[in-house]
Amino acid sequence: MGRKLLLEHINVPGINTFDVYRSKGGYASVEKALKMAPNDIVEEVKKSGLRGRGGAGFPTGMKWSFLAKPEGVARYLVCNADESEPGTFKDRYLMTYIPHLLIEGMIVSSFALGANTSYIYVRGEMMPQIRILEKAIAEAKNKGFLGKNILGSGYDLELYVQPGGGAYICGEETALLESLEGKRGNPRIKPPFPAIAGLYGCPTVVNNVESIAAVVPIINEGGEEYAKLGIGRSTGTKLISAGGNVKKPGVYEIDLGLPVEEFLYSDEYCGGIANGKRLKAVVAGGSSVPILPANLFLKTANGEARLMSYESLADGGFVSGTMLGSGGFIAYDEDQCIVRNTWNFTRFYHHESCGQCSPCREGTGWMEKVLHRLEYGHGKMSDMDLLVDVSKKIEGNTICPLGDAAAWPVASAIRHFRDEFEWHVTNPGEATKRNFGLAHYADPLPKVETKVA
């Protein structure tokens, strides 16, 4: 069983209150950090190897070190709590049950970056979590951990919670900043990056909830200790939101490097597939990452056991691999229809496209229509190539990664499940009544697909 750095005390009654949280060692990292030089905190985070937990996996310490520090200009830390990636619900869990961990991380991180005003941008639908955070902030302020001259250190910090308005795109950091400025969530053209010109044109760091929470154990135990957990460049622990057809859905904190088979089948984690069914496919890191058939998910194309790590899940590139992404883990059992699921995801991306870039605005709509006709028995054999063609014309041709995120699920579904799509065309009557089933996808032996889309 792995160590729990974030969720160790999650089941302690009253851990959502300041007093109980404090009695379990909470806010110790603030006391420690305020005695350190801000740059030393950044160095610890660099040493920890922590990578952005929102999905991109960019090293957090490096992101921090890019922050411009012009004289007399305010700097901002903004926490991205706009959790909206289908399959992902870890940040909601963390904010609901252990809100002070995020507040503590925000104080330490803001101090390290020299920010005196910080915001937690929470998706608007999470109104209950907004109330929870506001209460936690008020408690921390009341105890002298926020506001003027924190613990007599001379450091001032005001922390505010900002609600979004319901838009997946605001999880993209520059769209989030636009939204925080009271505008439509249209991603900005980069450069300049937020580290140079972010909120109100000032240097800004945007980090995911889980990344900021991870700063707490990193400061408490030191970056090197943190880096001992995990495997290779995937250091530390990661929250995985397990959903879909697993026996025990929920949020699990794992050591990066845990074998995927253990995560999926052991009783400590997902407990296997529900209702005695067999695994058909997995989306390992949120709806945007390529879907893999069971065989390629459990083992790489070279037959090595896959691990829950950035590198192992990406083994094989997009031909036979996927990504850890946000840790939104969705398992599909033998009864699920890949065509329908792909249509559902594409509808989501079409709905959530901000409309700024034509390839994404139009392309997601076209893909949705083509997938709809395939699912409802009106598809053509040429539709699969058409979908791949449209997806290729979106990918890489947009201001922000939403275009890629919409293209990858479609391209990967056709790459790995082409016969299921074809079956929808050749058996339209049947396709609307029943699902394709497992076919070869659950073979214990990996089959390297020859058709690479």
Added chain:
Amino acid sequence: MLRVEDTGVPVTFSPELIKKFDEIVSRYPKGKQKSGLLPILHLVQAEYGWVSSPAMDKVAEYLGIQPIEVYEVATFYTMYFMRPQGKYVLEVCRTGPCGIVGAEKIMDHIEEKLGVKEGEVTPDGLFSWRGVECLAACGFGPVLQIGPEYTFYEKLTNESVDQLIGDLRAKANN
């Protein structure tokens, strides 16, 4: 589809509401009060049930920005209703993980139970419903939320939906 609706009836915000606006605006640097737009629109919707164009004009006036700056934001984000809704709006997640555990059947059931199509309001004015995109509760689907506090209902079944609708109806009639 998203039309800004003018009721023709001017809106006046209560002093209590204005006080809440003031608190929100105090969170941002001087001159950056426009940052308060999204939270203020949430408060307006909580007060009136939806966001009309006279209300948006009033928000623009309060923030010292042009009405179009409010309209473009209110129509961009999905949470703001551009027309009157039922007292309780049942918003069912329809995306991926909820989709594979029966979200569509739950929406069909709600439609049948309430007797109105998606986006329509029941004749008694109590309910409307719609499918929404991922609510970040994928392990506990199907789920629905009800504003303005966005209370969450998880692992829905036809029975639990019936119970919920019954409870809300009883609450409204008391």
